Amino acid sequence: MTNDSKPTPTGLALLGCGTVGTGVLRLLQHKDGLKVRAIAVSDVHKDRGAEVDSDLVGEDIDSIIQRDDVSIVVEVMGGIEPARTAIRNALNSGKHVVTANKALLAQHGAELFACAHKNGVELMFEAAVAGGIPVVRALRESLTGDRVEGFHGIINGTSNFVLTQMSEFGATFDDAVAEAQALGYAEADPAADVDGHDAAQKLQLLMYLGFGLSLEQQVRDIRGIRALTPLDFRHSEAFGYRVKPLAVARRNADGVAAWVGPALVPMGHMLANIGGVYNACFLHSEGLGALLLSGRGAGMMPTAVSVVGDIIECARKQRGTKGRAPMEGTVRSEVLANMDERQRIFYLRFTVVDEPGVLGRLASSLGSFGVSIERLVQEEPGGKEHTEIVVLTHLTKQTALKAALNDIDASDFTLAETLWLPVEDPDS
Ligand code: NAP
Ligand code: HSE
Numbered sequence: 001m002t003n004d005s006k007p008t009p010t011g012l013a014l015l016g017c018g019t020v021g022t023g024v025l026r027l028l029q030h031k032d033g034l035k036v037r038a039i040a041v042s043d044v045h046k047d048r049g050a051e052v053d054s055d056l057v058g059e060d061i062d063s064i065i066q067r068d069d070v071s072i073v074v075e076v077m078g079g080i081e082p083a084r085t086a087i088r089n090a091l092n093s094g095k096h097v098v099t100a101n102k103a104l105l106a107q108h109g110a111e112l113f114a115c116a117h118k119n120g121v122e123l124m125f126e127a128a129v130a131g132g133i134p135v136v137r138a139l140r141e142s143l144t145g146d147r148v149e150g151f152h153g154i155i156n157g158t159s160n161f162v163l164t165q166m167s168e169f170g171a172t173f174d175d176a177v178a179e180a181q182a183l184g185y186a187e188a189d190p191a192a193d194v195d196g197h198d199a200a201q202k203l204q205l206l207m208y209l210g211f212g213l214s215l216e217q218q219v220r221d222i223r224g225i226r227a228l229t230p231l232d233f234r235h236s237e238a239f240g241y242r243v244k245p246l247a248v249a250r251r252n253a254d255g256v257a258a259w260v261g262p263a264l265v266p267m268g269h270m271l272a273n274i275g276g277v278y279n280a281c282f283l284h285s286e287g288l289g290a291l292l293l294s295g296r297g298a299g300m301m302p303t304a305v306s307v308v309g310d311i312i313e314c315a316r317k318q319r320g321t322k323g324r325a326p327m328e329g330t331v332r333s334e335v336l337a338n339m340d341e342r343q344r345i346f347y348l349r350f351t352v353v354d355e356p357g358v359l360g361r362l363a364s365s366l367g368s369f370g371v372s373i374e375r376l377v378q379e380e381p382g383g384k385e386h387t388e389i390v391v392l393t394h395l396t397k398q399t400a401l402k403a404a405l406n407d408i409d410a411s412d413f414t415l416a417e418t419l420w421l422p423v424e425d426p427d428s
Contacts, residue, residue, distance in 0.1 A: 023304025032330025132302030157298030223261030
């Protein structure tokens with residue numbers, strides 16, 4: 001324990017400080033309970049800006065892993081070696097490991113998961129599949145009580161970004177790939193993305209979790225997106241489809257049918273509308289039915305969110321934290337805001353007598369409480385003695401709205417309690 005009796009922060013070693021590693025450091029700035037003790041890179045002389053403490057940076061991966069003050073090793077270097085040896089050494093030294101490296105896990109996962117098991121430590125990999133989308137956690141935890149029947153996903157952000165740039169903005173293939181690289185989406189060699197291998201590695205990890213398929217069984221039916229031209233987008237759309245870079249696995253009587261490649265998806269399907277760097281995992285399981293998880297599938301911060309989530313899970317294990325309460329020092333404490341004071345737009349439906357002057361009285365009551373009308377529609381009476389008036393307000397405080405509705409609902413021209421609904425745009 002430190003002097004002010006806070007628990008000693010959990011020590012981390014970061015192997016790699018590129019796109020993902022830098023995002024991880026950024027998120028960890030706000031997590032008192034976790035402290036990076038050392039960072040391994042391939043070029044110690046590279047300028048990494050003020051975000052990276054140069055005193056922590058070194059090249060000797062093994063001595064960094066073996067430090068006594070490090071209990072979690074975070075591998076965000078990529079590639080097979082030295083990542084494979086580093087992870088194996090860390091696990092054998094009793095350290096938990098978090099990795100984003102799907103290429104390594106798809107090829108050597110069986111050995112590395114066995115090593116973690118033997119040493120009683122975690123090897124976590126949420127960021128290895130679909131960037132910031134918690135699909136590994138969904139399969140490993142939430143859906144374990146169900147039987148997964150099928151998976152349809154867009155799990156390569158670069159390919160989806162490239163196809164979107166080409167089909168919607170007329171970009172060339174090469175320009176779109178260069179942009180994906182500049183945005184930090186692409187693998188060190190972007191051929192892994194556009195030729196389908198990255199998606200196949202991720203699909204293998206998903207099938208391991210969802211179908212218990214051994215990692216030794218490699219997906220063979222893999223196609224990339226290089227051959228597509230604007231003509232394909234145009235004609236697919238004319239037929240009612242959109243071209244999407246899919247990864248598919250379906251449970252069949254003779255085994256799991258798995259393939260990766262661009263395919264025509266019906267325009268009305270949710271997957272057809274997942275564009276840019278967004279990924280989507282569309283799962284079918286026996287009890288639950290369809291489940292769609294979607295979000296940013298590549299890039300610095302979305303991927304870092306998954307890495308740091310795994311780090312915190314390991315830290316909880318290491319500290320013996322029980323239950324689901326947030327780990328101390330990892331969640332910023334908030335208070336509930338007063339809803340009455342929030343400004344929102346409201347939809348109102350008044351049921352009133354159909355008589356001259358009612359509309360004026362209604363509008364003047366709203367105005368007297370400071371509720372301003374943006375739009376107003378009166379329904380055709382259609383022979384009834386009452387009518388319905390629908391209003392969309394400007395931004396209004398809920399207190400003002402409720403006061404106005406109390407007044408209107410108590411009046412002699414109102415026949416039923418007024419319905420009010422807030423307008424809520426999740427993207428604003
Ligand atoms: P990156 O930007 O190329 O960064 C790689 C980092 O690892 C660099 O800091 C590099 O050092 C270091 N490194 C490479 N080889 C090393 C070695 N032999 N010894 C020590 N350090 C070494 O790669 P990234 O995009 O962050 O990707 C990292 C991993 O995350 C990969 O496994 C990738 O598949 C995975 N991933 C990436 C994304 C994404 O959107 N980028 C999303 C999900 C998963 P220098 O800085 O000195 O060159
Ligand atoms: N290169 C990968 C992609 C990174 O584009 O999806 C995320 O795994």
